[in-house]
Amino acid sequence: MAVHGPAMTDVARLAGVSHQTVSRVLNGHPNVREQTRLRVRAAIAELGYRPNGAARALVTGRSQVIGVVAQNTTLYGPASLLAALEQTAAEEGFAVSVGSVRNLDHGSISAAVERHLSHRVAGIVVIAPVESAGEALEHLPKDVPLVTVDGDPSRPVPLVTVDQVAGARAATQHLLDAGHRTVWHVSGPSDWFDSVGRIDGWRQALLAAGVEPPPLMPGDWSAASGYRSGQMLARMPEVTAVFTANDHLALGVLRALHEFGRRVPDEISVVGFDDVPEAAYFIPPLTTVRPDFDAVARASLQMLLAQIESGTGGALRQTIAPALVARESVAPPRH
Amino acid sequence: MAVHGPAMTDVARLAGVSHQTVSRVLNGHPNVREQTRLRVRAAIAELGYRPNGAARALVTGRSQVIGVVAQNTTLYGPASLLAALEQTAAEEGFAVSVGSVRNLDHGSISAAVERHLSHRVAGIVVIAPVESAGEALEHLPKDVPLVTVDGDPSRPVPLVTVDQVAGARAATQHLLDAGHRTVWHVSGPSDWFDSVGRIDGWRQALLAAGVEPPPLMPGDWSAASGYRSGQMLARMPEVTAVFTANDHLALGVLRALHEFGRRVPDEISVVGFDDVPEAAYFIPPLTTVRPDFDAVARASLQMLLAQIESGTGGALRQTIAPALVARESVAPPRH
DNA sequence: GGCGTCTCTGTTAACGCTAACAAGAATTGG
């Protein structure tokens, strides 16, 4: 490797100015003569000079990097969020450093945050959809800008979240509106706030309609667990409508129903959550709820940047409403 | 924000040593008295001291960060790769900074790489599955450790790649072995090396069996395009076996076949590629080819670390063989 | 007992940048 690139002083020498003037040009400082500015820019171009982020970070105490802590970035939700976050950050001139963790326990999260802190990131976004993550965040230094996404609504931490409750309510209501007596729910893992919120919304919609919620079918986001729940649901003749906590669960349910010869939507209607790109090509095309990940990313980054600039650590929160996407997996019940 | 954490000198003062001794303890330098080492560790713990990565990067000229350039990190392949890379990197004490780009054209890639370089990353992994990416890499400074994943096999750049050709050959052969006369192929975008390799493998298998390959059905990785191809395939009675370049294309094909009443696998067999977690829950469960993303990540990181440590920029390449996963979407043809 | 050789620790000088101050040149106002 060896050959280090040119430094600011090299540019300065070539342009016949002091390194400080180069610094001023680089940082868009106003009081630089136009002619000088051009000379400096030319020198920068000629040498292929690239400012050293480490040096800048050292002296300013803060790098142009945002740390993201996430668990399983292969899941559709987190992956989309991460991608959106990265895009948005890039537009603001920030790089994104990922620190994914295997488990969302206290230790793992703290460790990931520590790693970010030792790199002196400008701020941290925690995609921390579970209980234990919230705890870990309580013990963090208070002076680092931090935003949680899909985190614990009951904690005094800046939070951006998809309105799980509203989404689930809409999904359930959509099924009730179609004429179904009640709606069954295949949920996500119980320690995820996403799950909790979706269960909540489902319950609310049913109770508002005067219906006692049927027993919950717990799942773990995977098609496999949806399949297991589906096998049970398929055997219960009274089931006519199912709301699953995500699209992959729905896929498993659809598959089980198909195997048992229960036709969707003729006999049973199904609604998912997430609107993965493939949902429109399930058999049948899946009615689902689409969270706006871009909006979530934009909101969280904005919140984070506000903290970074102001230095205050306000505990705002912002909720992004998801939209129902109607497709063919819902129909009125046959009587 | 304000309050900066303690620095090395603070630790040194508390432990009653010089800051250099603290540095030595931190870097595991051998010549430190055990007693001193303990005193320093105690002081570090007491102050909650965290080394400043920026300062370290400045003086060593290299940070413990690996830059990753990728395009669409919401696609299953890239997302899995990224996650695996991040895991592996973390185990080696490296953080991962993502620089995703909208388009894989020359400019975007260069810009992403530049961003990484200005942060003085230790090395760069480019997940660059298209032609134009390869070009961009040619004009990069030669002195930065770099590994491409799924890149251009014809370029003299360190490369780790899934053996697309072998995977496609296995998939096609699997269908031929089941008794099918020929195999149709729904491909990915033609500028992706993944696509090209898979097309190649498919052709090879057919030609080796003495079969003239039928016309290619071009797609773009999405279920939507698979659906469009599926609609055409469904109308052609002579089609009995289809190999799609990924599982989402297969999903679209399955859906189209289902709509046209063509039963899978009774009338038509389908094989995908990727083995997304949901593939086992398609209707019917999809036979597919599973690339080992962990292995790819491990291999690329190893290659990168070797370059970082040795300082040489060898042009190795490594190919990871994928495995066929047989499920129910393949059966012998009816005659 | 003197002298070379370890082992341990401290001192000093970078790394490349920004912030703070200083100072000369240009401009303004009376």
Place this chain on the structure above:
DNA sequence: CCAATTCTTGTTAGCGTTAACAGAGACGCC
């Protein structure tokens, strides 16, 4: 036309760390 401003540039001092050297004891050996 001179003093008071404003614009433009340069000089100096760190930021927190590692590297290079230097020095003080402890130890072994002839």
